[in-house]
Amino acid sequence: MQEYHFNAALAQRYGVDGAVFLHAMAFWVAKNKANGRHFHEGRYWTYNTRKALAELFPFWTQRQLERIVNNLRDAGAVLVGNFSEDKADRTLWYALSNDVLEAYGESADPISPNGEMHFTDPCDPFHQTGKCNKETVTNQLYIPPISPKGGQGGKKKRSPKSVPQWKPERFEKFWAYYPRHEDRVSAVREWDRLRPNDELIDAIARALLWQTKAEDWPAPYACRYLRNQRWLDEPPKPKGQAPRAPAQGLSGWHYEEIDGEKVLVVDEPGD
Template sequence: MSKLLINENPIMIIPSLALKMGLNEAVVLQQIHYWLVSSSHVMEGRKWIYNTYKEWNVQLPFWSESTIKRTIKSLEKQGYLISANFNRSKMDQTKWYSIDYEKLSELDGNAEALIEQPSDQNEPNSTSDCAEQEVMMVQAIPEITTETTTEKDTIPFSEVIEYLNDKTNASYRAGTRRTMELIRARWKEGFRLDDFKKVIDLKAIEWLNDPIWNKYLRPETLFGTKFESYLNQKSPKKQWREEDFDLDD
């Protein structure tokens, strides 16, 4: 049997949650929820856990620290993740995290069934550092219909936006409804991740250093109705500059 198959505790992904806020965000939020369930740290009327980005990277080694940091900031901006500093020393900048379950329930009427708010009852006496414990999820995956499977069949919302942000130094969010609609529309037309990356590359080369056009390096422009035209355009020619030549020869 392959060692890559299930011989260790898996990280579970709730498909409907990933569709609503992005794959990366759903994985991180679910991971934080798992630790909140067993947390004994209660402040300001809610449970908290703490970890540095490096410690989160131990639990989620398939991502870089920068990806984890960007995903956590995305969750904070969307209001699903609450962060604070309850450390005794002001020099200790380790962040504490909790989930705004009330806001999460606004996604739809079934959100509370997907991630149930942790109870204060029957909790363990203490928890050790999250990075030193096994990574394990216990939530069940909801029943998936054929229709939702087709639509959610690995539509890479987070991967597309992460690539766009990396190439353009932007900070767009994968969970924005309009952005997800645009990516989903192109995906249904048969375009795939490599196509999105190619469009981003082509237009970044063409527009990134142009003070007028660089504002159009955004999801609504790149992934709109002209997507196929952008995909099939020829790579822009290199614009030679004086410094490209050795004038001393």
Template sequence: MNYHFDGAVAEMYGVDGAVFISRLQFWIEKNAANDRHWHEGRYWTYNSLRAMEKLFPFWSRRQIERIVKNLKDKGVLLTANYARDSHDRTLFYALDESKLPISPFGGDLSPNGDNTLSPNSDKLSPNSEMINEQLKTQIREEEDKANKPEISNKPQQLADRYNAICTSLPKVVRLTDKRCLTVRRIYSKGYTPEQLDEAFRKAQASSFCTGQNDRHWKADFEWLLNENNLVKVLEGKYDNPAEAAPDKPPRRREEVEVW
């Protein structure tokens, strides 16, 4: 694996810091291109220290910890824990791009934060070449999204259909970034608007999903768009049990045929 760094970043944070930042930029931009790990207004990446040791085999764990601490102290590196499991201590990493001398796409940052052309625009540095390729990948991802059915880019339309069909379930009042991402993910798995409408209708008709259970729990928008739950709803797991047909009265004696 080749490791690159930007000279201007190395002047500010040292060669080790510049190498670490360069790799973070690659992972973060990859997540941005795939719309993954969006938290608090920015994209993040994550790795354990054990994984970092394999990704940077020329550094010891103590050296990695020192680099991370140094970059955090200088404010360019941000860390947080967004793992769903409270026992998972894997750290998420993001960069404060305002503290870098270059933009994440290879151009210098002007004093007001606008992107300008790189001085060597026709001869990109190795780091800029890598980031430029990431940008091309992101553009291709956006073009692919644009070529999908219009509904896949409009989570609001799905929320409106849910509200119109599932009148007995909690209403969607606001579409958060997380909800929008959930909608895009379920469409990316190949589910059609017709299938989702069918799931909404089945949930609305289900006594269990509408709160007629021992906990008075109700299904909601996020629950229905969880693929595991969605499949169960579509397969009829939560359908109301069919009412038993009343027993037919025995026929009178004279109605019994004799052979």
């Protein structure tokens, strides 16, 4: 038999039914945060169909569920949005308010989820506190598409273009560390197009470590950096370093100093 729990402080504020519903929401929102899923407008969300929700709470009728969700929404305990890729899908998405998150000891700032490699300070832009959570959540808690009061249909809200769909918390750390903060929208577009995995993000971090310290490194816009794969650039050679001598067996060469640098010159036949 499945057990249901609730937060006592939230029960006093929103009733036992509302607290039970919020507790389930908090569990799945935390799952999405751990997996870096469904991040929109600065917070994590969850959603489901009305039928699936009724199966999740078999002791409530669909009308009771509608009343509970409406009361929580009107009280400001949950936020409503629509981030479905399919324009015809009018399923509403829900997130927890800051007050509810605080009741569970969570913060509304999900930029740095625990256990994920992320850019930190200029001394160590690729710090990793632990293994990344690879768990896939296949049984999400979804909220039914309940229409707002007054008979008006819920309008679809699109995620701002300034917030990436792919690993948004990692992008925020990249953006904070990158030396140029211009044209964020284009940078977000390139980040979502690139969809870097953990290994690639680590490579970008290592490259930026020396690039940002190089005196003559012309930092491009972040979008161009990502589009042109500038993390593959090689560090410049120290000035004054003599070029490598040719392979053994090749004769007729010498060094010449040109513009203050030693240059390897191969003698032409007959010289």
